[in-house]
Amino acid sequence: MECIPQQFEENKRAMRAIQDSMDVLNGKWKIIIISSICCYSKRRFSDMLTDIPGISNKMLSKELKELEINQLVIRTVLDTQPITVQYELTEHGKTLKTIIDTLTEWGLAHHRNIFGK
Amino acid sequence: MECIPQQFEENKRAMRAIQDSMDVLNGKWKIIIISSICCYSKRRFSDMLTDIPGISNKMLSKELKELEINQLVIRTVLDTQPITVQYELTEHGKTLKTIIDTLTEWGLAHHRNIFGK
C-alpha cells in the first residue's frame, strides 16, 4: 500500500476515529459489561456481577458510571423491595452491537486458531 | 432469569469469546498500533512513534512485543545502516481488520453524535 498524500490524510482521520472509540470503551471491563447488557437487553447489577467472572462490585459500579456519563447506558432504579437497579443501552449504545458482534466472532476464530479446530 | 437455557448458554459462549478478544487486545495502545500497521501494511518503529500521538518508545516496544507473542504481528530487522525494524501483520493479525474497520466507523459516528452533525 503506497501512500499518496490523500491516502495519508485518510489514514490519520481513521486513526483519530479509533482513538475516539477507544476513549469511550477503554477500561478493563467496559466491553464485556456492554455485551452483558446487550445479551439480555436489560440487566440488573447483581446479575452482571455473576455474568462477569472476576469483576468486583467496585469496578462494575465505576465502569457503569462512566458508561452512563458517556450516554451509552441508562440506569433505572426500580421501586422494589429491596430496590433493584436496571441497566440498558441507550439508542446510541445500541449501535455498539456491531462492535460486540465483530469482537465475538473474532474471539471465536481466534480461539480456533490458537487451540486448533 | 427469563432466559431459556439454550439462549443462556449461547450468551455465555459469546461473552467468553469477547473475553478472548479482549485478553489479546487489551492495553492502552494495542488497537491503535494495529491500525497504524494495518493502514500502511508495513510500518517502522520510528514511523509508528510519530503516527501515534502521545505514545512513548517504551510502551510502543512493550505492546509490540506482546502482539508479537500473540502472533498478530511479525517483527523484521532490516539490514540497513543504522538498522531499522519493520512490523507487519500476520495472516491471523490481518483478520483484525474487520474489528479495526468497525471501530473506525463507530468512532466517526460517535463523533458526529457527540459534536453534532
Place this chain on the structure above:
DNA sequence: CTGAATCCAGATGGATACTG
C-alpha cells in the same frame, strides 16, 4: 535507529467492611 534499563509518581483494582 531501535530499543532496553532505571526511576518513580500516580492510576488501577482487589478485599473487606459498611450503609440505606
Place this chain on the structure above:
DNA sequence: CAGTATCCATCTGGATTCAG
C-alpha cells in the same frame, strides 16, 4: 440489593539515560 468507603499492593506508563 446496590452501591460507597477505605486500605493497600500491584501495575502503568512517562521521562530520561544508555547501548548495540
